[in-house]
Amino acid sequence: MSTNVIEPFSRGHAHDVRLDDTFDFLNTDDLENGFPLDRLPGLDDALAWFVRRGVIHGEGADRLRFQAAIDPLSAARDLARVRSVRGALREVADALADHRPPRPGALDTVNRALHARQVIELVPSSDGCVAVDHRHVGDPIDDALARLADPLVKELTSGQPERIRICDNDRCRWVFYDTSRTGKRRWCDMATCGNRAKAARHRARTRGSSDEPDLVSASPD
Numbered sequence: 001m002s003t004n005v006i007e008p009f010s011r012g013h014a015h016d017v018r019l020d021d022t023f024d025f026l027n028t029d030d031l032e033n034g035f036p037l038d039r040l041p042g043l044d045d046a047l048a049w050f051v052r053r054g055v056i057h058g059e060g061a062d063r064l065r066f067q068a069a070i071d072p073l074s075a076a077r078d079l080a081r082v083r084s085v086r087g088a089l090r091e092v093a094d095a096l097a098d099h100r101p102p103r104p105g106a107l108d109t110v111n112r113a114l115h116a117r118q119v120i121e122l123v124p125s126s127d128g129c130v131a132v133d134h135r136h137v138g139d140p141i142d143d144a145l146a147r148l149a150d151p152l153v154k155e156l157t158s159g160q161p162e163r164i165r166i167c168d169n170d171r172c173r174w175v176f177y178d179t180s181r182t183g184k185r186r187w188c189d190m191a192t193c194g195n196r197a198k199a200a201r202h203r204a205r206t207r208g209s210s211d212e213p214d215l216v217s218a219s220p221d
């Protein structure tokens with residue numbers, strides 16, 4: 001949810017989360033050379049990522065690290081929660097890209113995450129006007145996950161969810177937003193995945209193979 005509707009800087013900590021942040025979060029469940037690679041292998045990695053993206057305060061992350069050190073089981077549960085919501089959001093993105101209904105369990109998980117959002121409130125700003133700030137009311141991880149889910153909800157209600165895509169490169173499969181004029185982009189990035197696909201097609205042609213998929217709609221933005 002935007003915290004800068006009235007003025008660009010809120011009094012406290014305007015960590016505005018964009019759809020790109022949401023997709024970056026989903027893409028931490030990554031592939032490397034075609035094999036699954038979790039970019040958030042531990043709770044500490046997840047907390048560091050959340051802090052970098054401004055969805056958790058440094059103090060909140062430190063508190064969770066301290067708790068994790070004395071209670072590894074709760075740390076494991078926290079990490080499982082992060083992965084569960086990430087997986088459920090990915091399922092929703094996949095479903096949108098595939099034009100199919102998401103698995104019911106995924107919606108339940110996303111909905112539970114959304115219910116933990118922070119409270120938005122108006123506060124006096126330094127220039128004597130008014131600003132939007134937010135107050136955390138629950139667990140910092142719940143709050144971070146709700147904030148990361150928000151842009152996807154916003155896209156569904158007032159954006160162009162049909163532009164949510166999954167990269168056609170089987171060794172990538174990143175979620176991305178198609179900003180192309182034609183709305184027919186197939187790769188998260190033409191410079192990497194798109195060119196790799198074109199190079200594979202070229203190699204197949206020079207070998208005389210005819211079983212390569214048709215990639216003619218490859219066009220840069």
Ligand SMILES: [Zn+2]
Nearest residue numbers: 167172188193
């Ligand atoms: Zn890609």
